Amino acid sequence: MSEKAEVVTRFAPSPTGYLHIGGARTALFNWLYARGRGGRFQLRIEDTDRARSTPEATQAIYDGLRWLGLDWDGEALSQWSRVDRHREAAEEMVARGGAYRCYASKEEVDAARARAAEEKRPQVFESPWRDADPADAPDLPHVIRLKAPREGETVVEDAVQGTVRWANAQLDDLVLLRSDGAPTYMLAVVVDDHEMGVTHVIRGDDHLTNAARQSLIYAAMGWAPPVFAHIPLIHGPDGAKLSKRHGALGVEAYRDMGYLPEALRNYLARLGWGHGDDEYFTTEQALEWFDLPGVGKAAARFDFAKLADLNGRWIRDSEDGALLAQVEALFAAQQRAPLTPSQRSMMAHAMPGLKQRAKTLIELVESAYYILVDGVPEPDEKAAKLLSPEARDILAKLTLRLQDVTEWRTAELEMVVRAFAEDAQIKLGAAAQPLRAALTGRATSPGVFDVLETLGRDESLRRLSAQAT
């Protein structure tokens, strides 16, 4: 029905919460694989669990993907909108002899499984209705079950995991249509993937065994299965499954922590996938390089230190203007007051120095305290220590010299301060550190001479006189 050559992937989250980091990576891999090959990347919302699905969660998924820069082709598909088609497919399988109506009650099935467990047999339910004559069927609620083969084996050629086999005796006659007529996940996924033209199913390896069951459904429908690629899960820093405390946060939480989308993409791509020794690369390069054989098989731990390092590199290499825009967007997202025109221009002026020292946007904003502060900066503990009586004395003398500076520029200011230190026979640091403390209220900052220039003559002298006494 479509050109076989085109690659089509999909991301199929269930809208029961935010887009967590594992889901974001799955989406990234699908996006990279398809877009890197000129194919399509689609989004399908698996909202068939009506009780747990919410519109807010759906929106959170959209927002998360957009922030990460993962755009999908066409409209997002609601799986729920396709239930009629799923039902049809189930009936079609019954008609073809690939499925049957099972009248066993939930209790009977549970009892049979409990018995099997006791006898230490595989807990595979064998329905008495599997080969029953349809004429004997009672007029009762029933489910439709797949008539799975009892002999032989099912083989999945997984692009990441390799050849994986299951004895068919391990696979039971799974339910396709529930007694209330609702399709199960197994059925819906297969029907939708096939009809959306999905060629490559890239998903978490928690679905690996599902791939065997789904293969059986493809076979019963007479369809060719897609290429499966089951990627390992992401664990928390402690090796345990991701939990709230350990990074199973929504992607917007990463935004709020000050990470750049391009840095997160870079980090996530590197988690579980590698291209030689490349660590720091652009999305364009990832698009070009990404391939399934490069995906590892083992679960990877989420490491904030490495993310922070990568983020710092992305920040340093960002254009000043772009960074300023990111900061303003973060302020808006966090509902902080926007920058005033003067803060904005000082921030722009100081950006080359600020971005050199920040691993996250949050750190960048913190280090811009001397720009964002209202009035004279309040010295913190370390700065207060630098402002000893002797230091204030030095500052007072230095201020006198600074007042005579005609050209308020970094280079000129540095010359003046250096000359002052020499005349006073003190080390440059003895003048520069108190100067920094008075100007910024901190013991660390971008170069003091740059700070002086950023603040401008009037503001600098105001802060100095406030501390000189």
Add this chain to the structure above:
RNA sequence: GCACCGUUCGUCUAGCGGUCUAGGACGUCGCCCUUUCACGGCGAAAACACGGGUUCGAGUCCCGUACGGUGUACCA
């Protein structure tokens, strides 16, 4: 229980039978640069889970064991 998947420095990984006295990156530690902090430069410590095979030769192939993980639903 049963089935399936996995296991190289603390972490992410390179490695696809000899070039591995196991490479890179983050982190850690030391030194240099330096007005602070970063950046940058140089250097160090740090790993093939264990046991059997196969082979002239195994981190690389096979089988066990251990330890993790996933699945085993009329959830997705």
